Amino acid sequence: MKAKPYHRITSYEAEPGQVKKCVLLFSGGLDSCIMLKWIKEHYECEIVTLTVNLGQFLEDAHEAKKKALMLGASSALVADVAEEFADEYVVRCIKANGDYQGGYHLSTPLGRPLIAKVAVETALKEGADAIAHGCTGKGNDQVRIDGAIMTLAPHLKVIAPVREWSMGREEEIEYAKEHGIEINRTVDKPYSHDDNIWGITSEGAEIEDPGKVPCFEKILKVTNSPENAPNDAEIAEIEFEKGVPVALNGEKMSLYDIIACLNPVAAMHAVGVTVLIEDRIFGVKVRGVYENPAATVLIKAHKALEKLVSTRDENEFKSLIDTKWSYLCYGAKWYEPLMENLNAFIDKANEKVSGKVKVKLLKGTAGVVAVESPYSIFSEALATFNAEEEFNQNAAAPFIQLYTLSQQLAYAAKHAVMEGSDLDEKAVAN
């Protein structure tokens, strides 16, 4: 009776024989080529490949298309959703000052729900009954993608070959050779990368040992090391409307274009490299090296502007909202309704986040040096407020008396007990 412990699971994972047509998320890399062959072999189904363009730095969608057809895909689709990625996903991250555990602006977790959505839409249009992806069984991305698929289209099955097969690196290469898959990249490259317009993630090799210093020269794909960056500062001016970047250095452009223009500049100045030990969804720690040049600049700028136009109460509470937003985003909860509620808060708070921010880029630093906004609470009215004739020099003492009253009372009560006396004997100030 115990013999097949998980046998009766009605899993969302496809089993061979269940799938007629499958949409395979296909980057064109070695793994995705192997997957294509492997699925054909084990599931004996028709395969439509889908290459999703989120403005990657590194990959070439049309090369991928060619490979897919050559390896037996019945069709090879390319979805160019880079603008949508900026306008519907990255923008939310900017407004939320998205930052997971210190300096990671969530490029990968932001991309996954969009990739999943496009895959689902494609599957529905193509009449496919499954979606296949190359996530391993150890990481966060499977949670983000599988979770999104189950949410958006619970009838679709998922094939995750890497999670399923038991091949090590050697076996994969063997498998590739046997199945006529060209291996044109250096096989023993030590790092793995994921990237889109919002950032690049690197993992593997010494990065995985938190006690070792990562070798930036070998790891970084687009960002200069500070040592090699120019020693002359450059100022980037970003203009925001309601929390959204709308112009760079005085020129109006789309958010996608702002990011695309800002990335190489910030990267040249070595801005936006983060070495992060992070908590995965499963509770396991991993270290990654992130390059998020434009993201770093835009979020610093946004944060400074938002602070300028918000009250102290708002600024304290927003940091809590932002933290929760980032944990949910990283944590594969894009479609969790709490996310919508947080976004409603964030949109409202951003209604007044309009203005201009100057960020100084230099040798790995990005410092906000000037900010202005029509909604600024730091306005000339305050100058008047600070002038000679006004009120607060005298209002201060009564304010202080009431503002610190409860701590006075608490302190007095505690010490009265300690000394065996009554509170009234110690009393409060005056």
Next chain:
Amino acid sequence: MKAKPYHRITSYEAEPGQVKKCVLLFSGGLDSCIMLKWIKEHYECEIVTLTVNLGQFLEDAHEAKKKALMLGASSALVADVAEEFADEYVVRCIKANGDYQGGYHLSTPLGRPLIAKVAVETALKEGADAIAHGCTGKGNDQVRIDGAIMTLAPHLKVIAPVREWSMGREEEIEYAKEHGIEINRTVDKPYSHDDNIWGITSEGAEIEDPGKVPCFEKILKVTNSPENAPNDAEIAEIEFEKGVPVALNGEKMSLYDIIACLNPVAAMHAVGVTVLIEDRIFGVKVRGVYENPAATVLIKAHKALEKLVSTRDENEFKSLIDTKWSYLCYGAKWYEPLMENLNAFIDKANEKVSGKVKVKLLKGTAGVVAVESPYSIFSEALATFNAEEEFNQNAAAPFIQLYTLSQQLAYAAKHAVMEGSDLDEKAVAN
């Protein structure tokens, strides 16, 4: 009846005639010299000056002492509490990753409660009935000092001459000249500074206009600008025990010494300069330039180590605790009982924050590049966990199914309503 609206206030502010002996917090600067004379003139009381050493970069306690006696103080005391400052105040800030609104490690707000405590102790010992300080009526420091005095010794009165007199800069200088006070500093220096071992605050001139770029060359007191910093990185290794720095580059020393050694090194590398628009307690915004070289390095290091040994749940919640701690510390609530409760949480969380952290200093950047701890959750057990033969590749799918279940249900319910169907028709994944 309305004639004297605040007449009947039993204020904690002293009135002339009420004070026999006063402890004056005395830095030796022009303002404090004027205060000494002014209090003597208006309050006709004995004055004991108290110069509190918190490891200032800039001031000279013994010079101050000489001046005080010369200007008529009955005695001139110096309290050297720099080690206590490190061990009882700064240490709390490190454990709490103290950071107010982005890059300010709270050097001034941390110092005030200690200064107030020493002043109260001095007043009690000297039999004084009032404490005088040079805070203006616009800032935070009066709240911190007056609040602490009212809490610790409610019977003491406070004299805050700058809040009380109505002299502008010109009049002050006139007053100084008339009263034989030497004016050896350049009078038209545009910036004002406050400093201790934990950092330097600069305010005034163009710093007060958030739309203007601050002129670092003129403002910075100890920190290099990135442009002039060496282009060769330096690694600082900090060792922690239970959240407290105990060694620098392998050498055991007191926290005070670690900070004192680290400050010039980090400052040379241009590390720890922050331009911050912050919310004052009164709800008014102000911009300051902060130099906190050692503070920046130590808190980055602490944060990275703490993250390594803490769970995801801990890391998310700690950020909320830390934010509240920083708002309270800045907000003059050092003696608020909530602070004690937060500290108890923080101490417990720090019991396992032991280990070593390498921070790379270069051109204004301070990046944590390696971390190790016996309490690390990122241990070799995880390597095993990540190996071929273990479990999670297969545990993943069932986990994902349950982990995302409620968002699936919520999504299905919402769309069922939108489409007029029943939830059961849409159903959830399998």
Next chain:
Amino acid sequence: MKAKPYHRITSYEAEPGQVKKCVLLFSGGLDSCIMLKWIKEHYECEIVTLTVNLGQFLEDAHEAKKKALMLGASSALVADVAEEFADEYVVRCIKANGDYQGGYHLSTPLGRPLIAKVAVETALKEGADAIAHGCTGKGNDQVRIDGAIMTLAPHLKVIAPVREWSMGREEEIEYAKEHGIEINRTVDKPYSHDDNIWGITSEGAEIEDPGKVPCFEKILKVTNSPENAPNDAEIAEIEFEKGVPVALNGEKMSLYDIIACLNPVAAMHAVGVTVLIEDRIFGVKVRGVYENPAATVLIKAHKALEKLVSTRDENEFKSLIDTKWSYLCYGAKWYEPLMENLNAFIDKANEKVSGKVKVKLLKGTAGVVAVESPYSIFSEALATFNAEEEFNQNAAAPFIQLYTLSQQLAYAAKHAVMEGSDLDEKAVAN
């Protein structure tokens, strides 16, 4: 120089001679009659009285009008904003499950910003230059009203006679007699009350001593004591749309009418009496007795329905949002921008709070006994989910393994250190 310490304050408080025409918030009670005479005497200005109807249980606006004219008001206005109060203020409280420190649904703090707004509008229309109110200098209401006036119309002055004059109860009565003010209420009534459609506040006498049991028989104005309430339960069914009550016992009506109908029923069943020791804005504690019969029923019902349609993540976070909302509302921060941001979150979260709730009223208890909603996540899909053949019985173990993984790792690491061994020797489960 110290002689007039607060002399140079440009206060928002009016001084005699500054005011030509004043809008006096006027309830018709003894205090407001005395104020009318006192302001005329001391400020020698024209007075327009304004009686604001928020659906009070106890007072009579038209009686007030008559009195005001008799005592010399140049005109006596009545603003009937009870429906607006329900639709714009109370409704926000319901959606936020408004509850300050345990069982107080914020009737008074909700009313103040509306009263202030109406007073400001009246002042602008009438060309008045000041608003007068009867708040004391000890309580919260002055903060709420003065704060709102300064925010909405900073040019208006405020007259707060009770804060200004120095009359005790005896003197007030003397003053009333001298100025021909009829004293038709028992003068030695021990309690003071504030009320509107959303609840009644009682203070004074033994209520102010937290060690004494309040005498409900004398205190309660509309609510039965449980002893005298019927021993037969009654079910109230409330229907909500997007978080707003829209029907009572199957009958569609306005929110105001629902509250008006529900109040006597719930009050008869002794529901909604709270004895609360609360923290005032000034940090002082006070005890009050609150009667909020309909409020208690509606908020319990709302909370139960909201929980039914929200995920676990939403429910946990909403409680934090709601707490902050209630602290801000009580804390005179109705116009604080954070409040708008919270309301945006709350509105979004309430979009799905539609359905019906049955509340059982009996002898002081109001228990939710049944809930239904088209957005319920607790749907028949779950019944299927719980059936024999489905998946989770087997998914459970893998889920548990990953869900508790980080606590396993943390525990193992800690004990490995304690025992001087390596983490790997202890290892984690399997």
Next chain:
Amino acid sequence: MKAKPYHRITSYEAEPGQVKKCVLLFSGGLDSCIMLKWIKEHYECEIVTLTVNLGQFLEDAHEAKKKALMLGASSALVADVAEEFADEYVVRCIKANGDYQGGYHLSTPLGRPLIAKVAVETALKEGADAIAHGCTGKGNDQVRIDGAIMTLAPHLKVIAPVREWSMGREEEIEYAKEHGIEINRTVDKPYSHDDNIWGITSEGAEIEDPGKVPCFEKILKVTNSPENAPNDAEIAEIEFEKGVPVALNGEKMSLYDIIACLNPVAAMHAVGVTVLIEDRIFGVKVRGVYENPAATVLIKAHKALEKLVSTRDENEFKSLIDTKWSYLCYGAKWYEPLMENLNAFIDKANEKVSGKVKVKLLKGTAGVVAVESPYSIFSEALATFNAEEEFNQNAAAPFIQLYTLSQQLAYAAKHAVMEGSDLDEKAVAN
């Protein structure tokens, strides 16, 4: 290759053949009797039963022992840890005002980690290699127990027969009959119960349909319905020391005894019945009926006393800490390190929670009517504070001006933008 999807899992679940000796958590109920037989049959291992006494209302440990031996257990142990349960587990819940989602004081989730701990200790002492329990695969308890076992003793295996076998109720009874297990309870009892000294949980039948009114007459095990409760109120006085109940009605006793004495009194007065729709760990909702008579009284009393001695800042923040504590406790995270950190906060906050509380019990209501404490901030010093001659009547206005300053500025800035004017034209109050 896909054939045995979970085959390679190194699960913590035992497989037949792996277990030589097993500790079976044994209540003596039908299910536990069937488990005993079933494990013997399928795992062919020695079985030691363990009956854990947490002060259950309903069960008889010695009866259980007899049954276990009769059914073939090699030994039948009883662990009487009811006092430990009160002193180490319940006490934490009281200090944290433990309440999950509205009125559930966590009786079951509090008991599970202790039961798991005792089971692990027993297994180690007895040399067993597995622990067996009767949790289903749908609920929270398996997460709590399995998670605790994996944390405390990762080498132990778990047997969860109910999760593993596929018997429905009919088949279970059939199985019982075939194996000589006496069936002395009514088989078709509609509800299932779990209980300990801290409360009773009931589930099943109409309780599972949130749209149906639960039939209290049939469901409640110990608590009166309000209709039948006496119409005469009774006052219970509880004394606390540092947050812990130490005396009831003036008589010092252990916490266990206080609970044991208070339960029947509160239950007679119909206090502590909660109908709750709650979010399970898996994200599924379930409805339960809880009886927690003493728990309700003690936590209400604790909360009121804690509020009396804490500042406004403390009270607001504590509610957030308490909420997180309850979510973790319910969520099977007793051994999560965050729990320890929260407990450190809570212990510190409770150091001053000493004093006496009177709670009035009547017809299902439990209202705190009087509170006193030497640490009260609500002391006579405040009476003085409220007297005629003191300060705050005049301090109020300056306080209000500064306290509401940022909202004034924000409002002015926003409206200046809306009207196209400058902030300075609108300006702030005076």
